Amino acid sequence: MAPADEPQPAPRATPPQTARLLAKAAAELVGTAALVAVVVGSGIQATELTKDVGLQLLANSTATVFGLGVLILLLGPVSGAHFNPVVTLAEWWTGRRGGAGVTLREAAVYVPAQIVGAIAGAVLADAMFGKPLVEWSTHDRSAGHLLLGEVVATAGLILLIFGLARADQLRFAPVAIASYIGAAYWFTSSTSFANPAVTIGRTFTDTFAGIAPGSLAGFIGMQLIGGVVGLTLVALIFQSGRDTAE
Numbered sequence: 001m002a003p004a005d006e007p008q009p010a011p012r013a014t015p016p017q018t019a020r021l022l023a024k025a026a027a028e029l030v031g032t033a034a035l036v037a038v039v040v041g042s043g044i045q046a047t048e049l050t051k052d053v054g055l056q057l058l059a060n061s062t063a064t065v066f067g068l069g070v071l072i073l074l075l076g077p078v079s080g081a082h083f084n085p086v087v088t089l090a091e092w093w094t095g096r097r098g099g100a101g102v103t104l105r106e107a108a109v110y111v112p113a114q115i116v117g118a119i120a121g122a123v124l125a126d127a128m129f130g131k132p133l134v135e136w137s138t139h140d141r142s143a144g145h146l147l148l149g150e151v152v153a154t155a156g157l158i159l160l161i162f163g164l165a166r167a168d169q170l171r172f173a174p175v176a177i178a179s180y181i182g183a184a185y186w187f188t189s190s191t192s193f194a195n196p197a198v199t200i201g202r203t204f205t206d207t208f209a210g211i212a213p214g215s216l217a218g219f220i221g222m223q224l225i226g227g228v229v230g231l232t233l234v235a236l237i238f239q240s241g242r243d244t245a246e
Helices: 016-049 053-079 085-094 104-128 144-166 170-187 196-204 213-245
Strands: none
Touching: 016 053, 016 104, 016 196, 053 170, 085 104, 085 144, 085 196, 085 213, 104 196, 144 170, 144 213, 196 213
8 A cells, every 4th residue: 555645646537648649639630620621611602702713712722721821830739730641641650660750559549530520520611601511522533633633742742741840840831831732722633632531521512622432532542652652752852861960
């Protein structure tokens, strides 16, 4: 029996590590939900305000840039603000030998939280604009050039994030990542989904930002390939800098 004057743990107290993991999971769920709500909601708003597709895309991309930047700035200190299974898996892969990055346990919690958050965000956006809460998208995106666009968009995103980390410039991540996604809306044929969770969420809404369920497997497959390409580019471009730092 412990001495009487020794502090005793509170009964049924949540272990600190578990509490931190719950906070991180909540940040990933809420952040991904908010991101999808911004993407889908601004798309709905744009189509209701104008019939010009160019202006619709401009409104959609502008809202996404500002929304994503704010979310990264707010939630980055809690979970890293991944909001993206490809980013989570890439960080786990690069840190799996004891380096910085999420653990396998964290990755196993992050990814489901991101997917649930993305679905919730799409449903929320539809609710705000009086749309059916769940209506499968009919927006087919299965063409080969769109799939190539997803490889490029995702590879560029991973190169940017992990390149910033290698160059010790992550303080610029909110502006840099949001700016890249905004640009990729326009220079990629797919309008830069670059995120499996967001892609899944966007199947639940038959609006401007939606994607048909039949296009889902192709997009996610290309995003995963893009993640591998991005990590390969990071290793190729930033290897010498890392060796010098070490």
